[in-house]
Amino acid sequence: MHYWKGLEAVPAGFGPSVVTIGNFDGVHRGHREVLQAVAETAKRHAASAVAISFDPHPAQVHRPESAPELIMGLADRIETLANEDLDALLMIRYTLDFAQASPEEFVKSIIVELLGACAVVVGHDVRFGHGNAGDFATMCELGEKYGFEVIGVEDIGDHRRWSSTWVREALNRGDVETAAQILGRPHRMRGEVVHGAARGRELGFPTANLETAASGIIPADGVYAGWLVDEAEVRWPAAISVGSNPTFEGVSRQVEAHVIDRPSEGVEDFDLYGQQVVVEFVAHLRPMVAYRGVEALIEQMREDVERTRGVLVNA
Structure with a gap:
């Protein structure tokens, strides 16, 4: 073209x-x-x-x-x-x-x-x-x-005309599944991976944080199953967090992708900082909530990873 x-x-x-x-x-x-x-x-x-x-x-x-x-x-x-x-x-x-x-x-x-x-x-x-x-x-x-x-x-759609407005409405309520049906593919964001507060790494769940200038609508706050596509166009399964992380105070709204099933060798070389990546949203797992204590949060994150793995098996 x-x-x-x-x-x-x-x-x-x-x-x-x-x-x-x-x-x-x-x-x-x-x-x-x-x-x-x-x-x-x-x-x-x-x-x-x-x-x-x-x-x-x-x-x-x-x-x-x-x-x-x-x-x-x-x-x-x-x-x-x-x-x-x-x-x-x-x-x-x-x-x-x-x-x-x-x-x-x-x-x-x-x-x-x-x-x-x-x-x-x-x-x-x-x-x-x-x-x-x-x-x-x-x-x-x-x-x-x-x-x-x-x-x-002629207008085309299921029970409603497919439109950009409908996609925006779906994403604004976190319904990435409906958005994907209208788009014909998962909704995606694109941006550079930047340094964050490193709380995910400290908890054993390191994340790739998208820059605030990333393109694409940010879906409603919550946790999603999806994919991270790196500059080499390798698709990594990811549990994606959107929001301000209410368990910790003073954190601005952000999009973080935790790559699951990372390679067992060369983990230290798995460095996405500075890369332009794509984050794709496949399914909404749960809303963003505050947890009483770090242990409860870690347990929930383990469950999020397992649910993400299950969702993406057939995605």
């Missing part, structure tokens, strides 16, 4: 193409249905399959005080889209100046003239152009005017 960072990166005379537009936060199953339709339509037209997305998220520009948390960071969004059957991804820097373009100006200058679109594939809830004035009907009118086909993809 070609990655074009900005309009100027698109090769001159590009086309024909089949285009879709979206923020694609999470690249969930609904997004992937649209992307599949783009790829199939592109093959039918002997054209290139292209997705247009935006960075930052438009809501972060227009209403930063109430913009939704992003399910995944930009690097993960690009990586996940690269696994779809796309020929190119155009990432447009979203600014207030760019937002001034009318629906027709956006379509004419980018979709028609820059990308040479012969077809556009979008959901029926699509909005585009200044003030989100353009909708599906507008796109159909512009398709007739500029000579490209418009294909609408």
